[in-house]
Amino acid sequence: MTVKTFASRFENLARIRELVGEAARRAGFNDAEVYDVMLAVDEACSNIIEHAYGGEGHGDIECACEILDHSLRVTLHDWGESFDLERVPDPECDVPLEQLRLRGAGLALMRRLMDDIRFDSSSDNGNTLTMLKHADHAPHDP
Amino acid sequence: MEFETTHFKRCDLVKAKGRIDSYTAPKLREVLDKVVEGGVFRIVLDMSEVDFLSSSGVWVLLETQKKCKRWNRGQLVIARVHENIQRTLDLAGLRHFFRIYDDVTEAVGAF
Secondary structure, three states: EEEEEEOOHHHHHHHHHHHHHHHHHHOOHHHHHHHHHHHHHHHHHHHHHHHHHHOOOOOOOEEEEEEOOOOOEEEEEOOEEEEEOOHHOOOOOOOOHHHOOOOOOOHHHHHHOOOEEEEEEEEEEEEEEEEEEEEEOOOOOO | EEEEEEEOOOOOHHHEEEOOOOHHHHHHHHHHHHHHHHEEEEEEEEEEEHHHEEEHHHHHHHHHHHHHHHHHOOOOEEEOOOOHHHHHHHOOOOOHHHHOOOHHHHHHHOO
């Protein structure tokens, strides 16, 4: 398992994407799946910086990548305000452009890009977001 | 990120290079706002050298689209969009807000 801690700054998003992208490649994911993981984690970290910490530089984000059997589990931990993912609805996209509001778009993407997402803010020691993605194929099979 | 703006008779072409995330999206917003504030509402965004786009970047494109389409004065079209990014727009349910061209010349010529 690879674990790294980053300051909660948008400039660190590229480094976080590199970390999870590398893990996804090692897990045997194809290019599209690697991109999906990088995008989901980018959206999650942007949400942490923006909503949990209320802006840049107010804490750290710990990112852990664990390669399982044809799967990758990414766990993000922060020490900011908790928020309930279940209470954030997907944005309504079937509306005229002028009425479009994108709040929740990042979360909607995370839900669609990953196979499982769990959020736990029950401990006194911050919030934990766990995201799991399975490879669609078994690359090492004959 | 790097940007290059070319003025044509009927539209402006903005070529973006790099990755658009929450860190770089404000720069994209700045460049597109400058075009709109200059009175040009027909814009082609060449995304051939953009290999990552998060929802923060999508939001900048949608806000620009709103400004361009106001009073039917124009629109933002996007060209040469990487497959992963087209898939992101599909997954987000937002692709239908943009006309997407495979070719920049064709996109410029469509105005």
